[in-house]
Amino acid sequence: MLPCIHQLDIFNLRNIHHAALKNFATINIISGKNGSGKTSFLESIHLLGRGRPLRGIEYRSLIGEDDSFSAVHGVVGGENQNSEHSVGVSVAHNGKRQVKIDTKEGVPIADLVHVLPLLVIDADTFSILSGGSGLRRQFMDWGVFHMKPSYGSRWRAFNRCLRQRNRLLREKTTALAQMLSWTNQLCALSQEITLHRSEYIRDFLPLLRETAMAFGGIDDVQLEYYQGWDDGKDLANVLEYSFERDQRSGQTHYGAHRADIRVRIKGIDAAKILSRGQQKRLVAAMRITQGKLLYQQTQRTPLYLVDDVPAELDATYQAFIYDMLQSLKSQVFMTCIEYNNTLQAYWRPSTMIQKFHVKHGEITQY
Numbered sequence: 472m473l474p475c476i477h478q479l480d481i482f483n484l485r486n487i488h489h490a491a492l493k494n495f496a497t498i499n500i501i502s503g504k505n506g507s508g509k510t511s512f513l514e515s516i517h518l519l520g521r522g523r524p525l526r527g528i529e530y531r532s533l534i535g536e537d538d539s540f541s542a543v544h545g546v547v548g549g550e551n552q553n554s555e556h557s558v559g560v561s562v563a564h565n566g567k568r569q570v571k572i573d574t575k576e577g578v579p580i581a582d583l584v585h586v587l588p589l590l591v592i593d594a595d596t597f598s599i600l601s602g603g604s605g606l607r608r609q610f611m612d613w614g615v616f617h618m619k620p621s622y623g624s625r626w627r628a629f630n631r632c633l634r635q636r637n638r639l640l641r642e643k644t645t646a647l648a649q650m651l652s653w654t655n656q657l658c659a660l661s662q663e664i665t666l667h668r669s670e671y672i673r674d675f676l677p678l679l680r681e682t683a684m685a686f687g688g689i690d691d692v693q694l695e696y697y698q699g700w701d702d703g704k705d706l707a708n709v710l711e712y713s714f715e716r717d718q719r720s721g722q723t724h725y726g727a728h729r730a731d732i733r734v735r736i737k738g739i740d741a742a743k744i745l746s747r748g749q750q751k752r753l754v755a756a757m758r759i760t761q762g763k764l765l766y767q768q769t770q771r772t773p774l775y776l777v778d779d780v781p782a783e784l785d786a787t788y789q790a791f792i793y794d795m796l797q798s799l800k801s802q803v804f805m806t807c808i809e810y811n812n813t814l815q816a817y818w819r820p821s822t823m824i825q826k827f828h829v830k831h832g833e834i835t836q837y
């Protein structure tokens with residue numbers, strides 16, 4: 472079960488003024504009434520692992536109403552039993568974020584992700600199937616990013632290049648030939664990103680099919696990968712043809728930034744054919760499969776943040792989720808309104824559980 476959080480200090484995060492917590496278990500259950508601070512607890516872990524809020528990038532939403540900054544510090548179990556990292560992330564009112572890992576200050580946010588791979592299952596996760604393509608790109612990129620160490624730098628280079636090309640397009644005075652160097656880089660990086668993503672999807676699909684079947688008989692799941700321009704066409708040619716359109720709108724219409732994975736069941740868009748409950752099951756299966764694949768390929772388990780799942784799924788499928796999370800041996804932080812006998816019954820006797828209760832932003836461990 473690595474990595475995992477051993478210790479957590481939260482300062483001024485939403486309604487949590489201060490909390491100093493330790494002795495976490497594999498499964499950590501956070502109970503409390505509506506508005507007590509359960510999601511805020513998960514927000515603190517998300518800030519620690521991703522450097523940003525669970526939703527969007529409005530960092531100021533994290534800072535307590537009367538405070539000038541939010542901060543979280545964690546002790547995180549590392550790559551092996553003997554290594555631990557001390558991680559600190561703070562966000563100030565002016566939007567400035569600071570990250571410290573061990574003794575290194577000013578660490579890039581991107582480095583956090585490798586220390587604490589996080590996966591979230593919450594109400595928003597369920598829009599992966601029906602929402603915009605950006606959500607599905609994030610989904611793929613999470614996997615690729617954790618499995619291919621060079622991917623992050625290629626992805627950042629691609630985005631730099633895209634920004635430059637779009638800037639020139641918006642000037643409207645730059646001819647296609649004058650932006651050739653950016654276009655060529657964009658094409659080369661798009662090819663590289665596409666290769667990594669399609670390898671990820673290739674490895675992900677068989678595991679997903681297995682999980683989706685076990686998870687409630689959703690069979691014949693297909694993933695159709697769209698690379699961001701028509702298959703079999705040369706991206707440089709495609710960009711040449713779309714130059715006038717690109718210039719009119721000031722943006723590049725084709726490339727790796729337009730990629731998508733279409734999730735289909737028996738050839739039909741999953742968002743159209745599955746009921747809402749089935750979509751939730753499929754998305755939960757997709758998240759769990761990401762954890763399985765990460766473990767298969769790197770022997771690391773991601774940490775799961777699970778918010779409000781009982782409210783979203785019926786008892787049979789809650790049982791599936793909890794069972795799969797236990798099989799993965801990931802550290803899990805999950806919320807519920809009340810810890811009751813039904814919830815208790817989901818856990819195997821060998822699973823270590825720690826319970827927390829939140830009331831008006833005060834967290835107690837019991």
Ligand SMILES: Nc1ncnc2c1ncn2[C@@H]1O[C@H](COP(=O)(O)OP(=O)(O)OP(=O)(O)O)[C@@H](O)[C@H]1O
Binds near residue numbers: 537
């Ligand atoms: N920046 C902030 N500063 C202070 N309080 C905040 C801030 N942002 C949100 N809150 C408040 O913190 C409280 C806890 O919110 P949180 O989302 O953690 O509740 P919750 O326990 O998850 O509730 P639910 O069961 O409804 O999901 C809410 O009353 C919310 O309005």
Ligand SMILES: [Mg+2]
Binds near residue numbers: 778779
């Ligand atoms: Mg909540």
